[in-house]
Amino acid sequence: MSISASRWKNRPQRRTVWWVVAAVLLAAGFLWVFPFIWMVSASLKSSGEIFAGGLDLVPETLRWENYARAWVDGSFDQYLLNTVIVTVATTVIVVVRCALAGYVLGRYRFPGSRLVIGILIATVFVPTGYTIIPVVKLSLELGLMENLGGMILALAGASNVASILIYAGYFRGLPKELEEASIVDGASFWRTFVQIMLPLSMPVTATVSILTFLFTWNAFFLPLVFSLSNPALRTVSVGMQAFVGENSTDWSGMAAAGVISIVPIVVLFVFMQRYFVEGIAGAVKS
The missing domain is CATH 1.10.3720.10 (MetI-like)
Structure with a gap:
């Protein structure tokens, strides 16, 4: 009975540890893929907006012509x-x-x-x-x-x-x-x-x-x-x-x-x- 009680008491602690580990891994994963996400965002901005926006990931206007210019002109x-x-x-x-x-x-x-x-x-x-x-x-x-x-x-x-x-x-x-x-x-x-x-x-x-x-x-x-x-x-x-x-x-x-x-x-x-x-x-x- 005491063993079952101790297991029951440890469950909240295990869940807390699991959530902490998951949060850390999620943050590390986001930092890992952030450069790629930023590059996709920059590909839809103008050159001036890239420097003015800094790390902002949301373009003011989606400039799909950048891909056309890269594909054809480049x-x-x-x-x-x-x-x-x-x-x-x-x-x-x-x-x-x-x-x-x-x-x-x-x-x-x-x-x-x-x-x-x-x-x-x-x-x-x-x-x-x-x-x-x-x-x-x-x-x-x-x-x-x-x-x-x-x-x-x-x-x-x-x-x-x-x-x-x-x-x-x-x-x-x-x-x-x-x-x-x-x-x-x-x-x-x-x-x-x-x-x-x-x-x-x-x-x-x-x-x-x-x-x-x-x-x-x-x-x-x-x-x-x-x-x-x-x-x-x-x-x-x-x-x-x-x-x-x-x-x-x-x-x-x-x-x-x-x-x-x-x-x-x-x-x-x-x-x-x-x-x-x-x-x-x-x-x-x-």
Whole structure:
């Protein structure tokens, strides 16, 4: 009877703690998404209203023409198409390459395998800026600086160490009987990988796809260098420069362009977040 009474007395305290925690998390969540909300609000204001309103989120007049100006005058229709092409192609190449590398490193032991893993981990500490010069020089010598194909190969040629290690950890945790059964059935290395291992790694593939998609969509330095001589090759991240003039900056147009560029990423993550979490959890558990 005393235990039940103590539980009854503790209920109000538990509810108070729950409401306090919920309020703190709600406030933290609002602070986290406030910059995006403010950018959406700024995209519907004039440039003068943006500076006069400060942190005010309610526009005096909804200026939808900012989106039309960003889409047509700012050439964001072309930049968005370029970004989709580059991002999708880069993601496919990276997923295939990292899956193969992760499968070999996770399932096979060969002389120098630990050295290869060590070198991959060491490349994480190499700043990205150091790799731009050799990548650009190689692209110039191969004649790949004037097309999207060169940009795709340059972006897809990154080390992607995290993706390889995620695949390696996942494949290492799969039962060896799967490969033994496929060998008994006469399956080759490629058939085992394509028909058995790769379908089993769909959660990891979703995770790597999202990470690569986000990285490529937001990439700036390489797309900037590749599009210096040809503005038609710009991606959305580089295209923001179109709103910065010598004497003035179209802040409202830039905000509208920012919303256009970030909405696809938000939509993708909303639909793929479950697979992203499952992939990370599966790789860590393995």
